Amino acid sequence: MRTHRFTVVLILVLLVAVIYAVVYSKVLSVASNQGQTVTVVLKSLNVRSDFWQTVSAGAQVAARQAGVKIDLAGPLQETDAGAQIQALEEAIVRKPQAIVVAPINDVRMPGIIRRIRSAGIRLIIIDTPLDIEEPKPLFVGNNHVEAGRLAGKTVAQLTDNRPVAAIIGDSEHSVITSERKKGVEESLIPYLNSMYGTYYCDDSEDRAYQIARFILHGKHPINAFVTLNEAATLGVAKAIKDSGNVKPVRLIGFDSSVYEIQLLEDGVLNATIVQKPFNMGYLGVKLALDLLDGKPAPSDTFIDSTVITRSNMYTPENQKLLFPFIQTN
Amino acid sequence: MVKLRESQFALFPLKSIRSSISLAFSCLILASIAATTLFSYQLSVEAVQRNSQGYIEEIIKQVNTNIQSYVDYMENISLLAMTNKDVKYYISDSSFISQEERRPYEKRISDLFQAILYTRKDIASIMVFGYNGRYVTDRRITSLNPNTKVEQQAWYKNAQSEGGKSVLSAPHVQNIIQNEYRWVVSLSRELKSTDGITAEGVFLVDLNLSVINDICSHINLGKRGYVFIVDPKGNIVYHPDQQLIYSNLRTERIPDVVHAKSGSTFIANDSDGKRIYSVQDANFGWKIVGVAYTDELLTDKTTIRNTILVYALCGLAVTLILSLLLSHRLTRPIKELQADMRQVEKGNFDIQTQIGQMNEIGQLGRTFNMMVSRIKNLMQEIIQTQEHKRKSELQLLQAQINPHFLYNTLDSIVWMAEQKRHEEVVLMTSALSKLFRASITKDQELIPIRVEIEHITNYLLIQKMRYHEQLDYIIDISDGILSYKTLKILLQPFVENAIYHGIRNGPEVGMVIIRGREDNGRVVFEVEDNGLGMSPEQLARIWAVDEESPIGKGIGIHNVNERIRLHFGHDYGVTIRSEMEAGTNVTITIPKLA
Numbered sequence: 001m002r003t004h005r006f007t008v009v010l011i012l013v014l015l016v017a018v019i020y021a022v023v024y025s026k027v028l029s030v031a032s033n034q035g036q037t038v039t040v041v042l043k044s045l046n047v048r049s050d051f052w053q054t055v056s057a058g059a060q061v062a063a064r065q066a067g068v069k070i071d072l073a074g075p076l077q078e079t080d081a082g083a084q085i086q087a088l089e090e091a092i093v094r095k096p097q098a099i100v101v102a103p104i105n106d107v108r109m110p111g112i113i114r115r116i117r118s119a120g121i122r123l124i125i126i127d128t129p130l131d132i133e134e135p136k137p138l139f140v141g142n143n144h145v146e147a148g149r150l151a152g153k154t155v156a157q158l159t160d161n162r163p164v165a166a167i168i169g170d171s172e173h174s175v176i177t178s179e180r181k182k183g184v185e186e187s188l189i190p191y192l193n194s195m196y197g198t199y200y201c202d203d204s205e206d207r208a209y210q211i212a213r214f215i216l217h218g219k220h221p222i223n224a225f226v227t228l229n230e231a232a233t234l235g236v237a238k239a240i241k242d243s244g245n246v247k248p249v250r251l252i253g254f255d256s257s258v259y260e261i262q263l264l265e266d267g268v269l270n271a272t273i274v275q276k277p278f279n280m281g282y283l284g285v286k287l288a289l290d291l292l293d294g295k296p297a298p299s300d301t302f303i304d305s306t307v308i309t310r311s312n313m314y315t316p317e318n319q320k321l322l323f324p325f326i327q328t329n
Numbered sequence: 330m331v332k333l334r335e336s337q338f339a340l341f342p343l344k345s346i347r348s349s350i351s352l353a354f355s356c357l358i359l360a361s362i363a364a365t366t367l368f369s370y371q372l373s374v375e376a377v378q379r380n381s382q383g384y385i386e387e388i389i390k391q392v393n394t395n396i397q398s399y400v401d402y403m404e405n406i407s408l409l410a411m412t413n414k415d416v417k418y419y420i421s422d423s424s425f426i427s428q429e430e431r432r433p434y435e436k437r438i439s440d441l442f443q444a445i446l447y448t449r450k451d452i453a454s455i456m457v458f459g460y461n462g463r464y465v466t467d468r469r470i471t472s473l474n475p476n477t478k479v480e481q482q483a484w485y486k487n488a489q490s491e492g493g494k495s496v497l498s499a500p501h502v503q504n505i506i507q508n509e510y511r512w513v514v515s516l517s518r519e520l521k522s523t524d525g526i527t528a529e530g531v532f533l534v535d536l537n538l539s540v541i542n543d544i545c546s547h548i549n550l551g552k553r554g555y556v557f558i559v560d561p562k563g564n565i566v567y568h569p570d571q572q573l574i575y576s577n578l579r580t581e582r583i584p585d586v587v588h589a590k591s592g593s594t595f596i597a598n599d600s601d602g603k604r605i606y607s608v609q610d611a612n613f614g615w616k617i618v619g620v621a622y623t624d625e626l627l628t629d630k631t632t633i634r635n636t637i638l639v640y641a642l643c644g645l646a647v648t649l650i651l652s653l654l655l656s657h658r659l660t661r662p663i664k665e666l667q668a669d670m671r672q673v674e675k676g677n678f679d680i681q682t683q684i685g686q687m688n689e690i691g692q693l694g695r696t697f698n699m700m701v702s703r704i705k706n707l708m709q710e711i712i713q714t715q716e717h718k719r720k721s722e723l724q725l726l727q728a729q730i731n732p733h734f735l736y737n738t739l740d741s742i743v744w745m746a747e748q749k750r751h752e753e754v755v756l757m758t759s760a761l762s763k764l765f766r767a768s769i770t771k772d773q774e775l776i777p778i779r780v781e782i783e784h785i786t787n788y789l790l791i792q793k794m795r796y797h798e799q800l801d802y803i804i805d806i807s808d809g810i811l812s813y814k815t816l817k818i819l820l821q822p823f824v825e826n827a828i829y830h831g832i833r834n835g836p837e838v839g840m841v842i843i844r845g846r847e848d849n850g851r852v853v854f855e856v857e858d859n860g861l862g863m864s865p866e867q868l869a870r871i872w873a874v875d876e877e878s879p880i881g882k883g884i885g886i887h888n889v890n891e892r893i894r895l896h897f898g899h900d901y902g903v904t905i906r907s908e909m910e911a912g913t914n915v916t917i918t919i920p921k922l923a
Contacts, residue, residue, distance in 0.1 A: 007348075011352070012352075012355050012359075012649060015355075015356075016359065016642075016645060019363055020638065020642075058572070061573065064552065064555075065553055065570070065601075066553070067551075067552040067553045067622075258508075261510065262476075265474065265476035265477065265504070266476050267476070276572070276576060278572045278573075279572065279573070279576050279578060282573060282578065314501065314502065314504070316499065316501075316564065316565065316571075316575075317575040319501060319502050320571055320572050320575065321572075322502070323502045323510055323512065
């Protein structure tokens with residue numbers, strides 16, 4: 001009799017427990033992403049850097065959508081590898097579940113990446129691919145070769161498919177420059193004698209100006225410049241303006257700044273290829289959160305670029321790309 | 330029916346009814362509490378959701394009012410400009426203002442605009458463009474962007490086409506002033522001449538987008554909730570994730586919003602999660618939409634759930650205890666009946682179960698009581714008949730002794746009479762008559778030992794006369810026991826046996842010794858002979874119940890033993906020791922009865 005009553009009570013307790021568990025977990029579940037921690041380390045947190053501010057805005061939107069709080073860190077200067085490494089070390093101490101980093105090229109970087117991994121932190125690389133050992137970390141970045149191809153196609157379009165173009169970049173050693181150059185060349189190869197030559201201005205507007213002047217006054221007529229960075233664009237634009245538009249020369253640049261926008265309005269700069277840093281920041285963080293949720297994530301995510309011309313620069317989509325921020329008075 | 334029973338057993342596999350009732354109750358209670366818990370949870374969640382829908386609606390209304398008040402303010406400014414005589418005169422085609430006179434006009438108008446601008450920091454710029462090519466801004470010296478044509482700006486064209494009504498643009502970058510690229514919302518309006526028909530210019534007020542941005546982005550709709558604005562065509566006016574939507578990284582339910590009525594809400598549930606859309610129309614054509622994620626609005630959801638679960642568990646505990654008590658109470662009469670039945674099982678037929686309420690169980694108890702008393706009566710009846718039967722049997726046996734013995738004795742008397750031994754005939758006949766007198770007193774079973782001894786003496790006297798020198802006997806009874814009682818004709822069968830089996834066939838003189846004494850509060854008789862004795866097999870045969878032929882063999886030793894036990898209990902009886910060629914000793918033990 002005793003054992004019977006005991007059995008009954010036991011069965012009931014178990015039943016209650018099972019029902020409670022089922023109800024708690026299934027029917028009344030409250031979804032939440034609480035507890036996910038992501039640290040984003042950028043190349044620069046400088047408010048004057050529109051590019052990195054836009055990246056961080058994108059990152060924050062991704063975090064807000066998921067209801068997660070992220071930590072943003074990074075040096076003031078885009079070249080300050082030491083400060084970035086320190087920021088990464090601090091992040092490792094905080095031990096977030098994932099780190100999204102736009103690494104500055106430095107010899108110490110692979111070491112710190114290894115430490116992030118051995119600490120069990122998920123890693124997402126954005127902007128600049130890192131040459132480190134397997135397994136390759138997930139990467140989100142701009143497809144600079146594709147952007148170069150876009151520039152090349154635009155050149156062909158603007159010159160009625162008879163392009164003769166000179167490329168002016170900032171430095172032979174810059175990865176971005178060489179990738180963009182590669183893309184431009186790829187898309188110009190089908191056209192006969194389309195490549196005039198490639199020059200480097202060492203990120204100097206003056207040098208770009210000199211080079212452009214030299215080319216413009218040279219014997220061989222060219223009908224297009226492709227300038228791979230802002231300094232080159234501004235220098236070449238100045239040279240074209242100074243030359244007084246004797247022959248129509250097209251100018252296709254990269255990126256955007258107020259000066260480039262004015263040149264676009266002016267008509268000197270015929271097109272500029274702009275990246276979408278907002279998307280990079282957004283996708284970087286989203287990918288990290290997907291990874292933490294155990295969702296499948298592609299190993300490489302490339303963000304396409306957009307060709308901005310005078311005619312489409314004030315469309316709602318492109319305005320946001322050219323003027324990412326709303327200034328307050 | 331049998332199948333049904335089996336399935337019932339399968340449902341409640343417990344042995345006791347109490348457990349089964351408890352289990353059934355508990356299952357019912359559990360199910361009902363689970364159901365009510367679920368329902369009340371759903372209801373509370375729905376209530377919270379409704380409340381939050383109302384809350385979102387209120388917030389969106391507030392946003393609408395805020396934006397409306399800005400737009401109204403800009404419209405008021407435009408009215409101010411429209412009614413301002415200087416402005417009118419300055420842009421009027423009909424008026425002639427010389428180059429020298431222009432400066433004071435421009436200055437006055439500019440001062441007016443500046444005064445307005447000072448009061449409101451959120452206005453980016455105020456400008457008037459006359460169709461006569463003149464323009465004034467809030468700046469003293471304005472250089473327009475040389476690469477921009479005012480006539481091609483959307484706000485300018487829209488104002489012209491609307492003909493006097495104010496037009497609100499979507500947020501855009503205002504680029505008509507050189508080196509200035511600001512995100513603004515433009516309100517523009519065509520200015521008419523005093524006759525109200527001729528269009529003379531376009532008035533523009535730019536509102537910093539940061540105002541709308543602030544209004545919209547500072548709305549608290551949970552961590553993930555947000556506000557967005559679309560125009561009637563579904564173009565995005567403001568959206569925090571505008572870039573993602575343009576890049577197709579995110580979708581927004583714009584068609585649904587466009588078709589939604591003002592003040593309505595709808596719920597979207599897709600991969601982004603369940604969320605509430607609350608739509609409000611602003612009177613300049615915009616639709617202001619608040620989006621809130623339900624799981625965030627229901628921050629109390631966990632609290633609600635936990636509270637409800639705690640209450641449910643408490644209720645469950647209480648009701649379970651109650652169900653146990655109830656089942657206990659319901660089954661108690663059955664338990665009692667069961668306990669009484671156990672008593673009957675053990676053989677106690679004196680039990681009568683308590684009958685409480687006259688329900689099914691009460692009726693069962695009553696029937697049980699009737700059954701038990703009936704069984705008791707029947708059993709007593711059986712015992713009585715059995716006893717009666719045995720007694721009459723014994724009496725019969727007793728009666729049966731007599732003819733056999735009588736025949737032998739009479740035979741002896743005849744034989745003695747033939748030999749003319751008259752004295753002996755007299756003696757034997759008188760002994761026989763005494764013997765019979767003793768037998769005739771049938772009414773009492775117990776007689777004093779003295780009478781029994783007298784009887785056995787008479788008996789032995791007769792036998793001695795029959796066997797002469799072959800038989801000798803000694804009767805040794807202590808005087809103390811003579812007045813005690815004994816069963817009548819107790820010793821005779823043994824003496825008979827001793828004579829017939831021990832002496833009659835023996836070569837020597839048979840000796841029968843009868844002793845009687847008191848021992849340990851009992852009366853012990855011994856009948857001893859020096860006859861042939863018995864082998865163990867013979868001894869066993871004597872003890873065997875021999876009912877088939879009681880006649881001829883006399884009363885069985887077994888029957889005597891039975892008689893003693895029936896009268897005096899199992900402590901008393903007969904024991905026999907026997908040795909071949911040495912003799913037999915029979916000991917009879919009876920209680921000391923006064």
